[in-house]
Amino acid sequence: MTSTLPILKTEDVLEALRGLRTRQPVKYWAFYSSQLGGIVTDPALMVLPFDDHMVHRGHGIFDTAAIVGGKLYDLDAHLDRFIASAERSKLRLPGTRQQMRDIIMATAAASGKPDGGIRYWLSSGPGSLDLTPAAGADPGFFVMIFAGLSYPERWYNEGLKVMTTTYPIKPALYAITKSTNYLPNVLMQMEAKEVGLDNGVFIDKDGFIGESSNMNVAFVTQDGVFRHPKFDQILSGCTSKRLLELAPRLVERGLIKGVEVCDIPVADARAAREMMLFGSSIKVAPIVEWDKKPIHDGKPGPVSKALLELLEEDMRTTSQGRLVDLGTP
Numbered sequence: 001m002t003s004t005l006p007i008l009k010t011e012d013v014l015e016a017l018r019g020l021r022t023r024q025p026v027k028y029w030a031f032y033s034s035q036l037g038g039i040v041t042d043p044a045l046m047v048l049p050f051d052d053h054m055v056h057r058g059h060g061i062f063d064t065a066a067i068v069g070g071k072l073y074d075l076d077a078h079l080d081r082f083i084a085s086a087e088r089s090k091l092r093l094p095g096t097r098q099q100m101r102d103i104i105m106a107t108a109a110a111s112g113k114p115d116g117g118i119r120y121w122l123s124s125g126p127g128s129l130d131l132t133p134a135a136g137a138d139p140g141f142f143v144m145i146f147a148g149l150s151y152p153e154r155w156y157n158e159g160l161k162v163m164t165t166t167y168p169i170k171p172a173l174y175a176i177t178k179s180t181n182y183l184p185n186v187l188m189q190m191e192a193k194e195v196g197l198d199n200g201v202f203i204d205k206d207g208f209i210g211e212s213s214n215m216n217v218a219f220v221t222q223d224g225v226f227r228h229p230k231f232d233q234i235l236s237g238c239t240s241k242r243l244l245e246l247a248p249r250l251v252e253r254g255l256i257k258g259v260e261v262c263d264i265p266v267a268d269a270r271a272a273r274e275m276m277l278f279g280s281s282i283k284v285a286p287i288v289e290w291d292k293k294p295i296h297d298g299k300p301g302p303v304s305k306a307l308l309e310l311l312e313e314d315m316r317t318t319s320q321g322r323l324v325d326l327g328t329p
Helices: 010-023 075-088 097-111 183-194 238-246 248-252 266-270 302-317
Strands: 028-033 038-040 060-068 071-073 116-123 140-146 160-164 199-201 216-220 225-228 258-261 274-279 283-290 323-325
Touching: 028 097, 038 097, 060 075, 060 097, 060 302, 071 097, 075 097, 075 116, 075 238, 097 116, 097 140, 160 183, 183 199, 216 238, 238 248, 238 274, 238 302, 248 258, 248 302, 274 302, 283 302
Parallel strands: 160 199, 160 283, 225 258
Antiparallel strands: 028 038, 028 140, 060 071, 060 116, 071 323, 116 140, 216 225, 216 274, 274 283
16 A cells, blocks of 8 residues: 555544535535434534444334424324334334423424425344344434435426336335335336436336335326325325325316326326325325326326315415424423
């Protein structure tokens, strides 16, 4: 070797971490770490130990929520899913549901932002590089408040183009658990982008529609029925479930004839009048092309537009505890 690697001091590490964030600008506003015991607002300090089980073994879960107009939208539905994922993953909760909820709200408040995205994670903690969690490790709970994911405006105005991915769908246990192991999802989206498309769609072993990379898929049949795949082998999307509650309003307006959650064969899906993606970040976006063939007339349809309007209105004005003011415990 022509040079010796430096042994870094604490101040050198902090300077390097800040330099990294300068080279990779991020919009991370506040971060809670149970391992640090509080909240930091400097992105350079938003770090985890390398031997945290979530980092080197993927043994961790996460979930999301949104800040809309200074209020948290649908946090409790997401927390329900988070707790169910923890149980399936044999992860010990860091406290009570109320304590986790309070931490999420306090971190959101510390960001000082009226709108943004929320992600929170749970790991079994650091302490070894073994397959099983380290003996005596405390679970790690982390909350991030950030600018949220954004998507091209053309996705909403012109629609997305997708493909049937060549990667297999996750087995049901892993699909319904929101773990940090997203390798199949990552590979699906990379595969689509490599050929100039926007995303992909999983098909299950029985030939039924699964889901997309980090979004659910839904359809409007030729006879006007709004259909969504069953949730027993795909992630139970909180946005999808809320849209299924809102969709009957479109029956009253004559835009659809009914709402169904059922197995959807590929042939039926390809014959749909509309195809769309649902998710916390994307909300509702129309799909206009699948495997280089148009969906119906190849243009965004009225139902996807109407569902997006319903969801955005719901995020601003909903009752039933779905909007929680950051000042409310």
